[in-house]
Amino acid sequence: MNTIPFEVQTLAYAERVHESFARQGAMQTLGARLGLVAPGAVDIELDWAVGLTQQHGFLHAGMVATALDSACGYAGLTLMAEDAAVLTIEFKINLLAPARGERFRMEGRVLKPGRTITVCEGRAFALDGSQEKLVATMGCTLMAVTGRENIRH
């Protein structure tokens, strides 16, 4: 969704994302894995599991949102200063189709980086065999936080 290359503020951007991701209990609960980790772009992948479903057996909208929020948050973190942590201020998700599939890929992309505020977009795809389908889109606002006790990336 973005064609302008972003500049990173630390060469350790990918390492920081992997470290932080490993500390998210929620990502382990989702069985989520990091895919692409590039400046301004992070993908998260996961498999369907009964523990992630709503009443019709599709992925729960909130679980789609959980993976999209992390993808967007980490996309933003790749561009932040080395001592910054990232917090989500708000996000909005549109569910375009039931999240029915064997696997899912959530793409987080920075639309506009900023010193304090970063805006991201996310897209969630359901994969069945070789087919993939767009099932949700997210708009997300992040804040870079520095110097707060108990908060590191």
Add this chain to the structure above:
Amino acid sequence: MNTIPFEVQTLAYAERVHESFARQGAMQTLGARLGLVAPGAVDIELDWAVGLTQQHGFLHAGMVATALDSACGYAGLTLMAEDAAVLTIEFKINLLAPARGERFRMEGRVLKPGRTITVCEGRAFALDGSQEKLVATMGCTLMAVTGRENIRH
């Protein structure tokens, strides 16, 4: 958030909510319990658990959203026709404070019911001992679906 009593279309509204809730694998993953189930109003409660956290140990915004989305969806379902299922079209969440607490209560409230479209509001509270704090608000749009294969409430 609403003072006008809503009319139900089936006396079995609470039973339907409990049945559907029991089929949501995601609610079991969250360790979530149904609290209040009244016409246009549903509360969901859960305890802090490491499997629900983001990297700072707070409840992951997506997990807050998962419980709020279910609370809003079931609040909407209480007012829908007996043969209707409920799907979330979109929601937006504002994170007002880190979701830090021992327990959490998510309140879903119908703002405007409709034959096809229902609009809800949700509020998430973090509880520590006897203190409670508003940590997130949600705006949510639901659609009542009838006659679709594989979708029941």
Add this chain to the structure above:
Amino acid sequence: MNTIPFEVQTLAYAERVHESFARQGAMQTLGARLGLVAPGAVDIELDWAVGLTQQHGFLHAGMVATALDSACGYAGLTLMAEDAAVLTIEFKINLLAPARGERFRMEGRVLKPGRTITVCEGRAFALDGSQEKLVATMGCTLMAVTGRENIRH
């Protein structure tokens, strides 16, 4: 929507809102007037006019949003430091009913004030004779900006 009284940082909060409102060309185009101006709460009123309509003769959703955004923005400004200007980061509006009426009142309320980020809620009411009807709700995120050239409240 909020029962905790907010503390102001300047006694000139109402004067600042009136001054800033008078500089908004958009408010004059809407024929909008300031109603309530209290700490964390601002109302804006306007009359129906053909220049504000969509194709069915109702108030255009964007015009409802324009007045709600100003009401929320000024509600936020009442609580900000004397040298701060207010910018809207994002807002979301749910249209609950066609905005049909003789007059309209848009209420902006601070939900959570902050040094950098303030979150507000807005409600738009359509008035016909003595009847009033909720037609839209808004969730809105504001940023306090200081020290930027060309931006004053």
Add this chain to the structure above:
Amino acid sequence: MNTIPFEVQTLAYAERVHESFARQGAMQTLGARLGLVAPGAVDIELDWAVGLTQQHGFLHAGMVATALDSACGYAGLTLMAEDAAVLTIEFKINLLAPARGERFRMEGRVLKPGRTITVCEGRAFALDGSQEKLVATMGCTLMAVTGRENIRH
């Protein structure tokens, strides 16, 4: 933002958009003009004017939203049945940069068309001389309405 061509349900889709646009008093107030009108894609253009400004002289976020909402709504209308009218259910806008410019172009694009619900994305660009800058993005949910008194496209 979309690469799959959409199918129209009436060859008069562009005529319907122009007719409806001409009935929007708000578009005249904005001095707005229709640009591109294609299946699933509508552009709206307008010039800066003092009557559209917020307190710093930039385009008011609500005026940006008004043009984006019409662009999205008409993008959706191009794909709807001949007897359908379009109503906005909700939209969310992220303001990425102050809307400062001589002219503006708002792009509305259908992301997912549907019999009842259509989801669109919008982007607003500020133009100064030959430079253009992305200043806002919108996510928007539309409903196709048929058979309601007093509502035609």
